[in-house]
Amino acid sequence: MxxxxxxxxxxxxxxxxxxxxxxxxxxxxxxxxxxxxxxAPRSLDPPLAAVADRMGVYPGSAWETLLDDDRIDAVVVxxxxxxxxxxxxxxxxxxxxxxxxxxxxVVTSMLIxxxxxxxxxxxxxxxxxxxxxxxHPAVRTLAEIVSQGDSxxxxxxxxxxxxxxxxxDDKAQVQRLFARDVDLVRSIAGDMTRLGAMSAGGGASQYAxxxxxxxxxxxxxxxxxxVPPHGASGARISLSGTGGRxxxxxxxxxxxxxxxxxxxxDAGREYPPVDEPAEALRLLAEAGRGEPPKPxxxxxxxxxxxxxxxxxxxxxxxxxxxxxxxxxxxxxFKGTMTxxxxxxxxxxxxxxxxxxxxxxxRIPFVxxxxxxxxxxxxxFLLVQLVMxxxxxxxxxxxxxxxxxx
Numbered sequence: 001m002x003x004x005x006x007x008x009x010x011x012x013x014x015x016x017x018x019x020x021x022x023x024x025x026x027x028x029x030x031x032x033x034x035x036x037x038x039x040a041p042r043s044l045d046p047p048l049a050a051v052a053d054r055m056g057v058y059p060g061s062a063w064e065t066l067l068d069d070d071r072i073d074a075v076v077v078x079x080x081x082x083x084x085x086x087x088x089x090x091x092x093x094x095x096x097x098x099x100x101x102x103x104x105x106v107v108t109s110m111l112i113x114x115x116x117x118x119x120x121x122x123x124x125x126x127x128x129x130x131x132x133x134x135x136h137p138a139v140r141t142l143a144e145i146v147s148q149g150d151s152x153x154x155x156x157x158x159x160x161x162x163x164x165x166x167x168x169d170d171k172a173q174v175q176r177l178f179a180r181d182v183d184l185v186r187s188i189a190g191d192m193t194r195l196g197a198m199s200a201g202g203g204a205s206q207y208a209x210x211x212x213x214x215x216x217x218x219x220x221x222x223x224x225x226x227v228p229p230h231g232a233s234g235a236r237i238s239l240s241g242t243g244g245r246x247x248x249x250x251x252x253x254x255x256x257x258x259x260x261x262x263x264x265x266d267a268g269r270e271y272p273p274v275d276e277p278a279e280a281l282r283l284l285a286e287a288g289r290g291e292p293p294k295p296x297x298x299x300x301x302x303x304x305x306x307x308x309x310x311x312x313x314x315x316x317x318x319x320x321x322x323x324x325x326x327x328x329x330x331x332x333f334k335g336t337m338t339x340x341x342x343x344x345x346x347x348x349x350x351x352x353x354x355x356x357x358x359x360x361x362r363i364p365f366v367x368x369x370x371x372x373x374x375x376x377x378x379x380f381l382l383v384q385l386v387m388x389x390x391x392x393x394x395x396x397x398x399x400x401x402x403x404x405x
Contacts, residue, residue, distance in 0.1 A: 132279030155243030
């Protein structure tokens with residue numbers, strides 16, 4: 001970042017392990033000013049304790065001051081014990097256009113993520129997920145190997161294996177790990193549209209040895225699994241191709257990352273460890289200047305949707321198809337109107353039967369039912385007409401993209 005740029009003024013809402021690491025990096029950088037911590041937990045990690053000592057701690061009830069405080073450029077949002085409150089806070093930030101850097105996953109519901117995406121698309125708010133690992137040079141190298149097809153050093157890639165070393169048996173913890181790791185899987189092998197989860201255990205223990213199989217349009221079979229650490233840390237990613245195998249060891253203890261090609265030790269490479277906080281802050285700064293971040297909020301939505309699908313797959317004991325529907329305001333309205341229309345048709349059939357019985361019983365005012373139904377259907381069609389015409393106006397008001405010719 002050029003030294004002439006003014007420092008980015010950050011506020012922290014809540015605290016978790018991801019934002020603690022980010023606070024430590026921001027403290028060491030001259031490109032950022034830390035304005036304080038809102039909604040602080042009782043115990044703070046050392047980096048966030050330093051934020052509190054320097055900038056002060058504010059009660060969670062005062063978080064709404066972050067919406068219009070002109071002394072703050074962006075808010076770093078952590079997970080919180082109350083997901084409903086955190087979702088409401090993010091809605092307010094998106095509606096008011098306050099830039100946010102969001103710990104991922106900040107909530108476990110894909111519907112909230114897609115709702116925030118609809119608001120973000122409407123208001124143009126900057127929402128950057130804290131997913132900086134996909135820009136690591138080693139991850140980009142694996143993505144390049146996949147994109148090279150048959151001409152890659154190991155031929156066309158057919159399988160991807162992702163082993164996460166962790167002693168985790170809690171459902172929420174495992175889903176958080178998966179939601180972060182699957183973003184790397186998607187950046188290497190493309191979108192995943194089919195997911196099947198398997199576990200040898202049952203009940204609460206089924207997440208301790210979870211295995212997830214995925215496939216997508218690139219026809220690469222991807223597997224993600226929790227592996228007992230036994231002294232290892234971080235993750236191991238391997239690509240198996242028609243002509244060989246490449247292995248990436250990615251420890252999270254500060255050790256270098258190593259990339260090895262099976263059968264060719266001279267082709268191996270070593271990379272510095274990942275600095276995810278630095279990368280996330282860089283993406284936030286670029287987004288503030290109008291550059292689209294990558295990964296973006298849609299990538300965050302996709303990873304949470306895949307993580308949420310694990311439980312459905314385990315419960316149904318089968319592979320789940322993902323269609324990545326377009327969760328827009330227009331699509332939601334059309335779905336609602338379709339449901340209401342079907343309900344009105346069923347209601348009309350039931351009403352005809354009831355009117356026939358009422359006429360036989362000579363109940364007064366039965367003849368008015370025709371006018372009531374005409375009025376109901378008229379209102380129903382009028383609402384759809386208004387929505388259609390407003391949608392046409394929005395479409396016509398969009399700027400035309402310049403031609404590439």
